[in-house]
Amino acid sequence: MATEKLxxxxxxxxxxxxxxxxxxxxxxxxxxxxxxxxxxxxxxGLTAEFGEERCFDTPLxxxxxxxxxxxxxxxxxxxxxxxxxxxxxxxxxxxxxSHVAKIRNRTRGRVEVPLVIRVPFAGxxxxxxxxxxxxxxxxxxTPGLKVVTPATPEDAYFLLRESIASPDPVVLMEPKKxxxxxxxxxxxxxxxPLGRAVVRREGADATLIAYxxxxxxxxxxAEAAAAEGRDLQVVDLRSLVPFDDETVCAAVRSTGRxxxxxxxxxxxxVSSEIVARVTERCFHSxxxxxxxVSGFDIPYPPPKLERFHLPGVxxxxxxxxxxxxxxx
Amino acid sequence: MxxxxxxxxxxxxxxLLDESxxxxxxxxxxxxxxxxxxxxxxxxxxxxxxxxxxGALVRQGRLAVYPSSHGQEACQVGAALALSDGDWLFxxxxxxxxxxxxxxxxIEVLTLLQGDWxxxxxxxxxxxxxxxxxxxxxxxxxxxxAHAARLKGEDTVVMALCGDGATSEGDFHEALxxxxxxxAPVVFFVQNNEYAIxxxxxxxxxxxxxxxxxxGYGVPGERVDGNxxxxxxxxxxxxxxxxxAGGGPRLIExxxxxxxxxxxxxxxxxxxxxxxxxxxxxxxxxxxxEKHLKRKRALTKARRTEITEAAEAVAAxxxxxxxxxxxxxxxxxxxxxxSEPTPQLAEQAAFLAEELxxxxx
Ligand SMILES: Cc1ncc(C[n+]2csc(CCOP(=O)(O)OP(=O)(O)O)c2C)c(N)n1
Ligand SMILES: [Mg+2]
Numbered sequence: 001m002a003t004e005k006l007x008x009x010x011x012x013x014x015x016x017x018x019x020x021x022x023x024x025x026x027x028x029x030x031x032x033x034x035x036x037x038x039x040x041x042x043x044x045g046l047t048a049e050f051g052e053e054r055c056f057d058t059p060l061x062x063x064x065x066x067x068x069x070x071x072x073x074x075x076x077x078x079x080x081x082x083x084x085x086x087x088x089x090x091x092x093x094x095x096x097x098s099h100v101a102k103i104r105n106r107t108r109g110r111v112e113v114p115l116v117i118r119v120p121f122a123g124x125x126x127x128x129x130x131x132x133x134x135x136x137x138x139x140x141x142t143p144g145l146k147v148v149t150p151a152t153p154e155d156a157y158f159l160l161r162e163s164i165a166s167p168d169p170v171v172l173m174e175p176k177k178x179x180x181x182x183x184x185x186x187x188x189x190x191x192x193p194l195g196r197a198v199v200r201r202e203g204a205d206a207t208l209i210a211y212x213x214x215x216x217x218x219x220x221x222a223e224a225a226a227a228e229g230r231d232l233q234v235v236d237l238r239s240l241v242p243f244d245d246e247t248v249c250a251a252v253r254s255t256g257r258x259x260x261x262x263x264x265x266x267x268x269x270v271s272s273e274i275v276a277r278v279t280e281r282c283f284h285s286x287x288x289x290x291x292x293v294s295g296f297d298i299p300y301p302p303p304k305l306e307r308f309h310l311p312g313v314x315x316x317x318x319x320x321x322x323x324x325x326x327x328x
Numbered sequence: 329m330x331x332x333x334x335x336x337x338x339x340x341x342x343x344l345l346d347e348s349x350x351x352x353x354x355x356x357x358x359x360x361x362x363x364x365x366x367x368x369x370x371x372x373x374x375x376x377x378x379x380x381x382x383g384a385l386v387r388q389g390r391l392a393v394y395p396s397s398h399g400q401e402a403c404q405v406g407a408a409l410a411l412s413d414g415d416w417l418f419x420x421x422x423x424x425x426x427x428x429x430x431x432x433x434x435i436e437v438l439t440l441l442q443g444d445w446x447x448x449x450x451x452x453x454x455x456x457x458x459x460x461x462x463x464x465x466x467x468x469x470x471x472x473x474a475h476a477a478r479l480k481g482e483d484t485v486v487m488a489l490c491g492d493g494a495t496s497e498g499d500f501h502e503a504l505x506x507x508x509x510x511x512a513p514v515v516f517f518v519q520n521n522e523y524a525i526x527x528x529x530x531x532x533x534x535x536x537x538x539x540x541x542x543x544g545y546g547v548p549g550e551r552v553d554g555n556x557x558x559x560x561x562x563x564x565x566x567x568x569x570x571x572x573a574g575g576g577p578r579l580i581e582x583x584x585x586x587x588x589x590x591x592x593x594x595x596x597x598x599x600x601x602x603x604x605x606x607x608x609x610x611x612x613x614x615x616x617x618e619k620h621l622k623r624k625r626a627l628t629k630a631r632r633t634e635i636t637e638a639a640e641a642v643a644a645x646x647x648x649x650x651x652x653x654x655x656x657x658x659x660x661x662x663x664x665x666x667s668e669p670t671p672q673l674a675e676q677a678a679f680l681a682e683e684l685x686x687x688x689x
Contacts, residue, residue, distance in 0.1 A: 035599045036526035057527045059496035060463065087462065091497065126392060129446045130461045267672065296676045298661050303392055303443030308658040308680060315683070 003186040009179040011153035012042045012118075014187065015160035016080065020050045023078065026164060028055040030065055030082030030118075039084055040120060040179055062092035066117065070099050073113035078164055086121040087130035093138070100169045101144030116163045117171045121149075122213040122263045124177035124310060126303040133300055134264035136212075139171040140240045140273070147240040148194060149173040151215030153183040155198075155238055158191040166194060173240075175213035197244035199251055203233030206257035206320055209248060209274055211237035214261040214311055221316040232320065240270055245277060252278050253285040257323040259293060261311050266294035288324035337539035337549040341583045344558040347611055349619025357562045362626045368405055368557050369621060370635045372614050375401040375425035377639035378434065381646045382424065382441070386592045390650045391441045395422045399587035402557040402613035403519045405429050406582075407487050410515075410564035418457045418470040418488040422519070426489065430454050434642060435649030444656045463494040467503035467516065474512035485513045485571045487564070493524025495541060496532050504545040504579065513571035515564065516547070516579045519554060521586035526599040542579035554582030555613040558620070585611070658684065 006014065019026045028043055034057040037044030046055035058065050062083060069079035083089035089096075096117065103111050123132030139147045146168050150156035156174070163170035192198075200215065201222050210218035215236045222232035235251045237244065252258045258278055262271040275290045293311040301309045344354040351359070360368070375397070382394040397404050400422075408429035411417060419427050424441075428434050432449045439448020440459065447458035457473075460466035470488035477484035494500055495518060507514045518538050522529050535541055539549030552563040560582060567578040585608040589596040621627040662669055662677040669677065 031524075032526045034526070037598070039525070039594075057531050059532050060493040060524050060527065061496045061498060063498055064496070090462070091499070126443065128392060128440060128443065128461070296661065296680070297670075297672055298665050298676075301661055302440075302445050302656065304656055305658055305661055308661060308684075318683075 003184040005182050006153045006185050007180050007182045008150065008153045008156045008174070009040055009042055011157040011185055012160055012174065013044055013046075015157045015164075016043060016046060017049065018187065019080070019161060019164045020046065020054055023164070025076060025078045026054070026080060027072065027077055028080045028082075029058050029069075031058065031060055031084050033057060033082050038082060040176065042118070042174075043082065062089055063095050066092040066095040066100065069115045069117075070095060070103065070113050073115045074103075074111055078114050078116075080116040080118065080164060083117060083119045085131045086119055086133040086135045089117070089119050089135065092117075096139070096145070096171075097142050101142045104168070105144060112167050113169050114167050115169050116160070117169070118160075119171060119173050120176040120179075121173045122175050122177065123300055123306050124213060124263075126306070128303065129300070132306070134262070134295065136173050136240060137264060137269050139173075140270050144169070145241065146170040146194060147173065148238060149175065149212035149240065150238065151175065151178065151210070151212055151236050153181070154185040154189075155236075157185055157187060158189075159194070159238065162191055162194045170194070173212060177213055178216070181216070195239045195242040195244060197235055197237045197239065197247040199233060199247070200236045201232070201234040203231040203255065205231045205255060206259065206323055207233045207235060207251045207255045208259050208261060208316065208320075209235045209237065209251075209278075210261045211240065211270075213263050217311055217313060217316060218261050221313045221320070224313055225317060225320060230320065243273075243277065245281060248274070248278060249281045252282045252290075256285050256287040258286075258290045259316060259319045259323070260290065261316055262292070262294045263310060264295055265297045266292055267297045269294065288322075291319040291322060293319045332543055335543045335546065335548045337537055337551040337581070341551040341553045342559050342563055343553040343556050344562060345556050345616055345620050347616060349616050349623060351620070354559060354562070357559060357566070360558055360561055360565075362621075362624060364561070365558060365617065365621060366626060366631065368409060368561055369617050369627070370638060371405040371409060371429050372401050372557060372617060373635050374639040374642050375404050375429060376614055377643045378425045378428055378646070381643040382438070383588075383592070385646065385650050390652060391438065392443050393591050393593060394424075394441055395591045396588045397422050397425050399608060399612065400519055400521055400554065400584045401425060402560045403517070403554050403582045403584055405557065406560035406564050407489060407517055409561060410568050411485065411487055414455070414482070414484055415568070416455045416457065416470070416473050416484060416486040418466045418486060419459050420463075420466070420489055420491065420494070421459050421461050422491065423459060423489050427456050427459065428642070430456055432456055434646050438646065438650055442650055444654070445660075464490055464497035464499040464503070466490075468499055468506065470514050471503050471507045471510070471512050474507070474514045475510050478510075478512065483572050485515065485568045487515050487517055487568070489517050489519065491524060492518060492520040492522065492529055492532055492538060493527065494518075495538050501541075501545070504542060504547050504577070507577035508546045511574070511576040513574075514577045515567045515571055516577060517564065518579070518581045519584055520581050521584050523586050523590070523600075525590045525594060526596075537581055539579055539581035547577050547579045549579045549581065551581050551583065554584030555611045555616065557613050557617045
């Protein structure tokens with residue numbers, strides 16, 4: 001099967017199209033996802049191709065969107081809903097935390113809600129306030145939600161397909177600054193099951209652990225480090241919940257040093273969870289404390305200041321330099 | 329008359345001027361006097377100029393984005409002029425022209441869209457809340473400000489703005505209910521411009537009108553032609569006076585139209601046709617009031633020049649103030665998170681300062 005070059009936005013669109021075509025229970029809805037095709041065009045052409053019942057605009061209410069999705073899922077459908085931006089999902093948090101995440105547990109497994117909540121997230125696009133939040137920790141901290149995030153078009157395709165197929169509710173965090181980045185994708189490749197991290201680059205000296213928007217930063221840092229003679233490995237988590245301890249720990253044990261890179265504020269975050277897990281499991285293999293490069297503990301900055309907040313290559317390389325190398 | 333009927337809006341939106349600028353029967357709505365209408369006209373010209381200038385600054389890459397109120401200027405101006413100095417305005421992202429009409433420094437208003445900071449003006453100075461982006465959330469704050477004013481024995485009225493799409497959010501309904509239960513002096517002013525980005529009104533509501541939504545909460549609803557500057561001002565002034573006199577909240581729906589795309593980033597050809605927009609261009613609020621004033625021979629050449637010059641001065645001020653290369657200070661990132669930076673924030677501020685000094689910045 002020949003591969004194709006698609007942007008992440010196109011890959012997500014393809015995943016929705018293929019799911020709608022294969023499974024009549026799949027329904028896509030949200031704000032502006034119909035004729036407009038979504039503000040990021042992820043649902044472009046779906047209403048025209050599959051009809052107004054399969055892909056439709058709702059009234060403007062996120063709690064309503066997610067709440068209705070719960071009911072539709074209870075009644076045998078597979079809703080895939082779009083939150084327009086990270087911070088505009090907050091009105092839906094009540095539905096997500098109290099119902100989406102809990103209904104299986106509350107009903108002793110009798111009711112399941114196989115729905116997908118797509119959330120364009122994180123910054124780096126010069127967006128004004130409320131358009132750039134890294135909100136993954138809220139979801140990851142809520143037991144009952146799977147939380148996944150792609151860094152490549154191919155992963156975007158497969159993570160969305162697998163999320164739709166999952167019997168559990170999934171929050172798909174889409175790094176919006178990567179929507180337009182292109183990559184090779186082979187839709188006929190067998191999909192990896194949800195929950196698996198992947199080693200994006202082999203390396204012997206230290207491991208960079210990244211997810212979503214920071215994966216390209218990690219790869220760029222590894223490239224720069226190679227020029228200086230340091231061989232960095234890059235792990236792309238892909239899934240925050242469930243967490244792939246096996247892949248991550250095997251990677252860290254192989255190098256003995258690690259830096260976690262995330263855009264979100266570091267305090268009480270996914271990045272702090274990663275450091276804790278790695279330290280608990282790999283302590284005897286570690287030559288240095290696991291370091292973090294994350295966003296500061298501040299509300300997301302205005303466009304002209306975001307570059308000071310976002311983890312960049314230099315900050316990552318500084319953290320790597322700090323990993324107590326023997327020659328220092 | 330059954331009690332709920334007193335809460336119902338009129339069958340048709342209230343009007344004082346028709347599209348040709350002729351006086352029509354306004355169902356008892358008082359016509360503002362000519363002096364006041366000239367003031368409204370001046371503000372309309374400035375509001376239009378503000379919209380055009382901001383649009384130009386976006387095209388030049390000097391503003392990140394601008395949600396224009398082109399075509400909605402009668403609502404923008406009415407909302408600002410209906411208030412007294414001690415009153416409060418709660419605007420949205422689309423209400424830049426209203427905020428400027430209320431007297432806030434245009435450059436401070438544009439801080440947000442220049443990407444320098446979030447809210448650029450001091451909300452207490454002209455009693456204008458930060459422009460709200462999360463839809464309908466500010467409406468509850470408006471109720472809180474109004475309720476606090478009542479508790480403190482002040483006669484403040486709060487004007488709370490939102491769009492048609494925002495009326496679908498839960499917060500809109502909670503705000504109306506709270507305001508009604510506490511008889512809070514809030515005028516909820518909905519600019520129904522027929523669209524929420526691409527989604528037409530029919531997808532927001534199956535009610536006979538948005539003003540009808542007040543009935544269920546015990547809030548009287550009124551409908552007004554949102555492109556009739558005289559009627560908008562008159563309806564809002566009456567609602568403000570009623571609220572100030574202890575009459576409780578009002579819900580006013582202005583029927584208007586978003587002439588331009590949602591923002592410069594939006595492509596409205598994907599969801600509406602030019603045929604739909606054209607008739608609304610003909611209902612332009614500026615030309616309507618201008619025709620009326622001309623017919624009354626109230627708009628002298630001298631007055632016109634004065635008005636145009638005032639508008640041009642605001643535009644020139646915007647062009648000069650929105651300067652490229654003026655960069656906000658990175659240290660400010662840590663300055664306003666808490667009353668005092670936490671130890672962790674102090675550490676992070678020092679980290680960034682050190683990093684920047686190494687880069688020679
Ligand atoms: C809670 C929330 N959800 C979604 C958005 C994204 N959004 C910004 S403006 C808009 C449309 C709002 O339409 P309307 O209330 O009619 O106001 P208009 O833009 O027409 O003035 C949407 C969906 C938002 N800002 N806040
Ligand atoms: Mg609207």
